[in-house]
Amino acid sequence: MSNADQGGTAALELEGLEKSFGPTRIIRGVDLTIVRGERHAVIGPNGAGKSTLFHLISGHYRPTSGRIRLDGRDITGLSPEQINRRGLARSFQITNIFPQLSVWENVRCATLWAMGYRYNFWRDIDGLDDVRLRTEEILGQINLIERWDMPAGMLAYAEQRALEIGLALASDADILLLDEPMAGMSHAESQHMVELIRKVSENRTLLMIEHDMGVVFNLADRISVLVYGEIIASDTPERIKANADVQRAYLGTEVA
Amino acid sequence: MSDTSDTVVRPAGFPSGAAPGPLRRYGPWIVLALLLLVLPRVFSSGLSISTMCVMGTMIIFALSYNMLLGQSGLLSFGHAVFFGLGGFLTAQMMNMMAGGEGPLPLMVYPLVGGLAGLVFGVIFGAVATRRAGTAFAMITLGIGELVTSSALILRGFFGGETGITVDRTEIHQVFGLSFGPQVQVYYLIAGWCLVSVIAMYAITRTPFGRICNAVRDNPQRVNFVGYNTTVVRFIAFSLAGLFAGIAGGLASINFEIMNSAQMGAAESGSVILMAYIGGVGNFAGPIIGAIVVTYLHLMLSDLSDVWELYFGLLFISMVMYAPNGIAGVIMMQRPLIRRGQLLRVAPYYVLALIPGLVALAGLSMIIEMTHQLSISASEGLGMTMMGIAFNADALLPWLTAVVLLGGGGWLGVRAARLAREAYGAAMVRGRVQ
Numbered sequence: 001m002s003n004a005d006q007g008g009t010a011a012l013e014l015e016g017l018e019k020s021f022g023p024t025r026i027i028r029g030v031d032l033t034i035v036r037g038e039r040h041a042v043i044g045p046n047g048a049g050k051s052t053l054f055h056l057i058s059g060h061y062r063p064t065s066g067r068i069r070l071d072g073r074d075i076t077g078l079s080p081e082q083i084n085r086r087g088l089a090r091s092f093q094i095t096n097i098f099p100q101l102s103v104w105e106n107v108r109c110a111t112l113w114a115m116g117y118r119y120n121f122w123r124d125i126d127g128l129d130d131v132r133l134r135t136e137e138i139l140g141q142i143n144l145i146e147r148w149d150m151p152a153g154m155l156a157y158a159e160q161r162a163l164e165i166g167l168a169l170a171s172d173a174d175i176l177l178l179d180e181p182m183a184g185m186s187h188a189e190s191q192h193m194v195e196l197i198r199k200v201s202e203n204r205t206l207l208m209i210e211h212d213m214g215v216v217f218n219l220a221d222r223i224s225v226l227v228y229g230e231i232i233a234s235d236t237p238e239r240i241k242a243n244a245d246v247q248r249a250y251l252g253t254e255v256a
Numbered sequence: 257m258s259d260t261s262d263t264v265v266r267p268a269g270f271p272s273g274a275a276p277g278p279l280r281r282y283g284p285w286i287v288l289a290l291l292l293l294v295l296p297r298v299f300s301s302g303l304s305i306s307t308m309c310v311m312g313t314m315i316i317f318a319l320s321y322n323m324l325l326g327q328s329g330l331l332s333f334g335h336a337v338f339f340g341l342g343g344f345l346t347a348q349m350m351n352m353m354a355g356g357e358g359p360l361p362l363m364v365y366p367l368v369g370g371l372a373g374l375v376f377g378v379i380f381g382a383v384a385t386r387r388a389g390t391a392f393a394m395i396t397l398g399i400g401e402l403v404t405s406s407a408l409i410l411r412g413f414f415g416g417e418t419g420i421t422v423d424r425t426e427i428h429q430v431f432g433l434s435f436g437p438q439v440q441v442y443y444l445i446a447g448w449c450l451v452s453v454i455a456m457y458a459i460t461r462t463p464f465g466r467i468c469n470a471v472r473d474n475p476q477r478v479n480f481v482g483y484n485t486t487v488v489r490f491i492a493f494s495l496a497g498l499f500a501g502i503a504g505g506l507a508s509i510n511f512e513i514m515n516s517a518q519m520g521a522a523e524s525g526s527v528i529l530m531a532y533i534g535g536v537g538n539f540a541g542p543i544i545g546a547i548v549v550t551y552l553h554l555m556l557s558d559l560s561d562v563w564e565l566y567f568g569l570l571f572i573s574m575v576m577y578a579p580n581g582i583a584g585v586i587m588m589q590r591p592l593i594r595r596g597q598l599l600r601v602a603p604y605y606v607l608a609l610i611p612g613l614v615a616l617a618g619l620s621m622i623i624e625m626t627h628q629l630s631i632s633a634s635e636g637l638g639m640t641m642m643g644i645a646f647n648a649d650a651l652l653p654w655l656t657a658v659v660l661l662g663g664g665g666w667l668g669v670r671a672a673r674l675a676r677e678a679y680g681a682a683m684v685r686g687r688v689q
């Protein structure tokens with residue numbers, strides 16, 4: 001299923017990536033290549049810089065130095081919307097939705113750019129069948145059809161997390177960045193989420209941050225371990241499990 | 257991939273893609289058109305017709321403002337600039353074409369205003385919409401000051417303090433319409449009002465319109481679904497300028513005079529008042545606000561010299577107690593109606609309203625007596641309110657005022673609490689049934 005071991009083309013390349021806030025170096029020279037079609041997990045202790053790394057890739061932060069390439073094209077310093085239009089979508093660790101809009105409007109807004117409607121202010125949006133079907137498809141995937149007309153801010157926490165993923169899925173990007181999609185979910189909910197992520201990442205490249213080791217070892221083709229802004233190992237789940245550095249720096253403390 | 261959605265039963269009302277029936281789609285507009293058509297027959301006095309002319313103009317202006325505040329979350333303090341520039345350009349064009357020289361009839365002149373509003377919306381929008389939030393608000397305030405002070409310098413174009421006058425009957429006439437009679441102007445304004453309202457409503461239901469709502473809600477997230485929020489704000493600002501310009505064009509046709517004060521901060525404040533009092537969260541809100549504020553303005557300025565003070569009080573109490581405006585208060589009753597509970601709660605509203613009005617009477621006595629004592633003292637201290645004559649420095653009226661305000665206020669607060677409880681209980685009851 002994955003071409004990770006077959007040496008496929010690079011979907012995402014990070015080269016000497018650095019990010020400092022004032023004098024504090026948060027990301028300290030990250031080199032990483034995500035191969036097209038692979039499911040790649042980033043793990044690491046709290047405060048290691050995982051979310052910051054995602055903010056750099058998605059254009060939310062500008063790197064202090066280093067380069068980022070998407071499908072071989074340099075995207076360093078581009079704005080979030082430019083990066084999104086080149087086929088990279090993301091979710092956020094802290095739920096980031098449109099709280100006053102209905103669930104339906106949330107997802108529909110996220111489909112519009114990719115479906116080519118952009119800033120169109122002359123077509124009746126309810127008359128756009130492709131948008132409607134796509135919105136319904138996403139709502140089906142994230143199990144929110146029943147909640148379609150509820151203001152998103154009134155959803156239960158786990159439902160908001162599902163919507164958060166829905167917004168990332170809606171733009172039909174080739175590369176998905178999911179920041180702790182299962183955080184705070186019950187076991188059953190995260191079980192469903194794992195299946196959903198597995199399914200939607202079938203024809204895509206997935207880069208996700210996750211704390212649950214069960215999920216990570218089950219879902220990922222490769223795992224990178226980020227500690228204090230540096231990647232100390234990047235390998236298959238089996239070899240990461242066996243890696244002594246990782247044991248010491250991370251697994252030993254969290255998964256006893 | 258779509259198998260999930262096929263197996264799930266769609267809940268009631270779920271978007272099916274079926275086009276709404278012609279009655280649903282065009283019915284409200286046809287009703288509105290008929291209403292606009294018959295209004296001058298129902299309210300046929302000269303005063304009513306000229307009031308409705310102002311209302312029609314203000315409806316367009318307030319709705320255009322709500323494209324910014326309500327739809328896109330942009331608080332502009334300079335929206336009257338586009339109203340004013342639209343008005344001035346229309347007036348100048350009319351003066352150029354006076355004497356029936358130009359081939360265009362008066363009906364199309366508001367387009368000149370719209371075009372002016374659009375062009376200046378593009379120019380000023382290019383600057384202002386680079387920022388959001390407070391910075392945006394401050395820039396629009398600056399633009400307002402800039403334009404009004406420039407208008408006083410460019411006397412040739414803006415006519416200085418007196419402004420410029422026009423004669424709408426001098427324009428090329430068609431269908432025997434001279435636009436001398438005010439009722440003809442009414443129909444001109446009503447027509448443009450209908451077209452503008454429909455257009456602005458339609459825009460809310462387009463991809464752009466929905467993205468405006470998303471930008472209002474969470475601009476940062478909009479970036480991550482592919483949109484440049486600056487561009488969204490810029491388009492909204494330009495379109496709002498277009499419709500404000502149409503309103504300004506209509507105003508200059510209606511009043512036959514444009515004055516640079518009509519572009520100023522007071523006018524920009526007044527449109528905020530209209531949108532807010534009507535309700536910015538609902539498309540119909542600014543329409544209600546424009547009608548109510550225009551009416552109150554006319555009525556209060558007749559009744560009291562300090563009518564602006566009452567507006568201030570109204571505005572503050574709306575912001576504090578009904579932040580969603582009149583439309584919001586009406587929308588709050590919808591769940592009650594659906595639960596069949598409105599009639600059980602309505603008596604409590606009346607119960608709260610009566611002491612509220614008593615308190616208001618007390619307050620306005622204090623305001624008017626103070627005004628009489630300070631500003632109008634040269635005219636003597638005698639005054640009348642509600643047909644009762646008294647002296648502004650007598651003890652009894654002051655005592656009465658304090659008792660009315662205090663007693664009415666105290667009862668009003670208690671009654672309001674009861675009404676809130678009744679509302680809550682009705683919602684619960686409705687759910688149980």
Ligand SMILES: Nc1ncnc2c1ncn2[C@@H]1O[C@H](COP(=O)(O)OP(=O)(O)O)[C@@H](O)[C@H]1O
Pocket residue numbers: 021026044045046047048049050051052053
């Ligand atoms: N905008 C910021 N300004 C200053 N420090 C920041 C900022 N964002 C993150 N940090 C710091 O960077 C470190 C890494 O944060 P983060 O990337 O959220 O970690 P992780 O996601 O791995 O838990 C933390 O110490 C955090 O305080």
Ligand SMILES: [Mg+2]
Pocket residue numbers: 050051052093
């Ligand atoms: Mg994080």
